[in-house]
Amino acid sequence: MGPYFIGGGINGISLKSWPLYTEVFEADKVINVPIAKTHGLSTLTLGMKNWMGVMGGWRGRIHQRIDESLVDLAMFIKPVLTVLDAVRILTANGPQGGRLTDVKVLNTIVASQDQVALDAFGATLFGLKGSDLGYVLKGHERGLGSMDLPRISIKRLNL
Amino acid sequence: MITPIRRMTQGLFLLLFFWLFLQTEAKGANDLGYPVKIFLELDPLLAITTALASRSLQQITFLALLLLAVTILLGRVFCGWICPLGTLNNLSGALRKTRSKRPPQNIFALKYLILLFALASACVTVQLTGIMDPLSLLIRSLSIAVYPLVNLSVTALFDTVYSWHPPLILNASEYIYGFLKRFFLAFQQPHFHQAAMTGLLFFGILSLNLLEKRFWCKYLCPLGALLGLCSRHALLRRSVSEGCNQCGNCTDACPGGAAGDTEQPWKPSECLACMSCDDSCPQGAVHFGFAGKTPRASLDLGKRRVLGSILGGFVAAPLMKLSPLSRAGAADPLLIRPPGSLPEKAFLRRCVKCGECMKVCLTGGLQPTLLEAGIEGIWSPILVPRIGYCEYRCTLCGQVCPTGAIRNLNLKEKAETRIGLAMIDRGRCLPYAHAIPCIVCQEVCPTPTKAIWLREVRERNREGKEVALKQPLVDLELCIGCGICETRCPIIGRPAITVTSVGESRSPDRQLLLP
Numbered sequence: 001m002g003p004y005f006i007g008g009g010i011n012g013i014s015l016k017s018w019p020l021y022t023e024v025f026e027a028d029k030v031i032n033v034p035i036a037k038t039h040g041l042s043t044l045t046l047g048m049k050n051w052m053g054v055m056g057g058w059r060g061r062i063h064q065r066i067d068e069s070l071v072d073l074a075m076f077i078k079p080v081l082t083v084l085d086a087v088r089i090l091t092a093n094g095p096q097g098g099r100l101t102d103v104k105v106l107n108t109i110v111a112s113q114d115q116v117a118l119d120a121f122g123a124t125l126f127g128l129k130g131s132d133l134g135y136v137l138k139g140h141e142r143g144l145g146s147m148d149l150p151r152i153s154i155k156r157l158n159l
Numbered sequence: 160m161i162t163p164i165r166r167m168t169q170g171l172f173l174l175l176f177f178w179l180f181l182q183t184e185a186k187g188a189n190d191l192g193y194p195v196k197i198f199l200e201l202d203p204l205l206a207i208t209t210a211l212a213s214r215s216l217q218q219i220t221f222l223a224l225l226l227l228a229v230t231i232l233l234g235r236v237f238c239g240w241i242c243p244l245g246t247l248n249n250l251s252g253a254l255r256k257t258r259s260k261r262p263p264q265n266i267f268a269l270k271y272l273i274l275l276f277a278l279a280s281a282c283v284t285v286q287l288t289g290i291m292d293p294l295s296l297l298i299r300s301l302s303i304a305v306y307p308l309v310n311l312s313v314t315a316l317f318d319t320v321y322s323w324h325p326p327l328i329l330n331a332s333e334y335i336y337g338f339l340k341r342f343f344l345a346f347q348q349p350h351f352h353q354a355a356m357t358g359l360l361f362f363g364i365l366s367l368n369l370l371e372k373r374f375w376c377k378y379l380c381p382l383g384a385l386l387g388l389c390s391r392h393a394l395l396r397r398s399v400s401e402g403c404n405q406c407g408n409c410t411d412a413c414p415g416g417a418a419g420d421t422e423q424p425w426k427p428s429e430c431l432a433c434m435s436c437d438d439s440c441p442q443g444a445v446h447f448g449f450a451g452k453t454p455r456a457s458l459d460l461g462k463r464r465v466l467g468s469i470l471g472g473f474v475a476a477p478l479m480k481l482s483p484l485s486r487a488g489a490a491d492p493l494l495i496r497p498p499g500s501l502p503e504k505a506f507l508r509r510c511v512k513c514g515e516c517m518k519v520c521l522t523g524g525l526q527p528t529l530l531e532a533g534i535e536g537i538w539s540p541i542l543v544p545r546i547g548y549c550e551y552r553c554t555l556c557g558q559v560c561p562t563g564a565i566r567n568l569n570l571k572e573k574a575e576t577r578i579g580l581a582m583i584d585r586g587r588c589l590p591y592a593h594a595i596p597c598i599v600c601q602e603v604c605p606t607p608t609k610a611i612w613l614r615e616v617r618e619r620n621r622e623g624k625e626v627a628l629k630q631p632l633v634d635l636e637l638c639i640g641c642g643i644c645e646t647r648c649p650i651i652g653r654p655a656i657t658v659t660s661v662g663e664s665r666s667p668d669r670q671l672l673l674p
Contacts, residue, residue: 040613041596041629058651060599063597064589064595064597066596093607095602096603096605097604097607099607
């Protein structure tokens with residue numbers, strides 16, 4: 001009944017254990033649906049950064065080693081699919097606050113089974129490269145996924 | 160038989176009161192949709208004392224006038240049939256089955272003296288009525304103590320059943336828990352300073368009913384006293400006919416100590432119009448009606464006692480104002496009032512400490528004061544950002560305030576209302592003091608252009624290695640003091656960023672920046 005599960009088994013480089021929502025681990029399959037927006041430390045909030053949303057406790061502490069911690073979480077949770085909502089993106093004063101002029105309408109949705117590839121592609125929506133984001137770089141190095149966009153097949157659909 | 164009808168009426172009003180109390184909770188929209196403060200608006204004592212203290216007729220509500228008119232015509236029907244605290248007193252009195260046939264103590268006058276003190280102090284701008292006004296007291300006690308207590312107990316009970324995992328019973332208990340969670344339990348467990356003190360006071364008042372039925376209503380309630388004064392010449396009168404054999408049943412049944420037989424006259428100001436005397440008379444000799452003349456007891460409070468209470472009320476004002484807290488520079492820096500609060504002096508003249516704002520506060524940050532605002536301001540609302548911040552898109556506290564101590568702002572006004580300023584403690588802040596990255600305060604800052612901005616610096620760590628850091632700074636022009644930075648600061652205990660009330664919009668004499 002308690003909302004949290006003590007995530008004893010993260011055993012990552014930065015996070016060994018942390019209270020995480022039970023629902024994520026009770027589900028048969030987990031699909032991550034983040035919204036693309038700016039962030040002061042990690043530059044952008046895309047797929048991997050969204051895992052902070054299932055953390056309990058004083059999660060603000062993870063900013064001390066944000067990139068490594070996000071990769072730890074992403075490797076532990078293993079979603080089957082990530083769907084990035086970039087219909088409207090927040091380009092400044094995020095993730096909270098901001099004003100309507102900071103919002104850009106892209107009408108784009110990105111989906112991938114590879115969390116690193118998705119975040120690397122998401123960075124391009126803001127005019128950045130995947131390697132500009134510390135957690136994308138670390139995720140690529142640790143084998144979570146690939147940020148090498150030219151070598152990934154990207155299907156574009158216009159609906 | 161009137162008793163069952165009266166009990167049903169009391170029950171319905173109590174349910175309505177509880178239901179409105181439960182609706183005094185944010186449910187996603189910045190609008191509650193129900194008139195949650197209607198009982199407070201019905202209270203003529205709050206209306207009169209607030210009007211006196213604030214020198215404004217704005218608080219004299221139609222409902223309060225209506226209740227006065229009804230009382231002048233019918234007597235204290237509010238006390239006997241409507242008042243939710245009165246009904247709770249009835250219920251707690253029922254816990255004691257047998258009572259000695261002791262006559263009530265002769266301290267009826269006490270409540271009138273309390274009333275006179277409250278009225279006199281209101282005349283000299285001190286609003287202390289809320290401390291003992293029954294509706295204020297009830298809502299405050301429920302908000303701060305009873306509801307959090309019930310919520311905690313119920314959750315603990317169902318958690319225990321869940322962890323035992325008994326088959327079948329678990330299904331039932333989970334079903335009931337789901338129902339309670341949806342309609343009764345709080346979204347988040349509320350926690351309040353002084354919960355124990357407020358709770359003990361409240362349960363103390365209820366347990367007085369074990370000594371005597373409706374002890375509070377008979378001897379202490381200032382609203383009862385006001386309504387009692389109004390009902391002295393009520394048209395609805397009690398009469399005892401020739402059939403009376405002075406058995407004393409009506410006197411025993413009377414919860415107000417008002418019923419006399421043919422020998423002793425009826426005390427109209429003490430009569431709760433519950434009509435238990437009528438029901439209890441074996442001869443059928445007691446009646447309530449609009450016709451005829453009936454002997455009435457006069458109300459003798461004692462000249463000296465009356466004078467003493469009024470003088471006491473007058474002296475309260477200078478005594479309260481002696482505190483240095485009323486000087487701009489000496490005010491408690493942690494006295495952060497809800498957004499839309501009137502300037503402190505005007506605020507204290509209106510706040511009746513009902514606790515509605517604390518009940519409705521989305522984050523639980525609004526807490527009752529003890530002495531931060533002086534004795535005068537006891538149990539008034541204060542934002543404690545370490546407990547909860549002021550949500551940028553919420554104006555609920557102003558919507559539920561019954562006396563206008565907190566103005567009802569629109570969202571645009573709210574966004575421009577500064578309740579304090581945040582300042583960073585560089586000796587505790589991670590990027591400043593310890594060369595460790597952290598940007599939480601900037602991340603959560605809700606203003607359109609963030610009031611907290613980051614300055615990129617390069618520092619050397621112990622190994623001499625250069626590290627890039629972002630250090631937060633507060634833009635004092637943009638900060639509105641909402642306190643979310645302090646709530647979320649990862650430095651547990653004493654945070655590295657704190658809000659104090661300096662610069663609050665409502666106080667021209669507490670500004671920091673030049674205009």
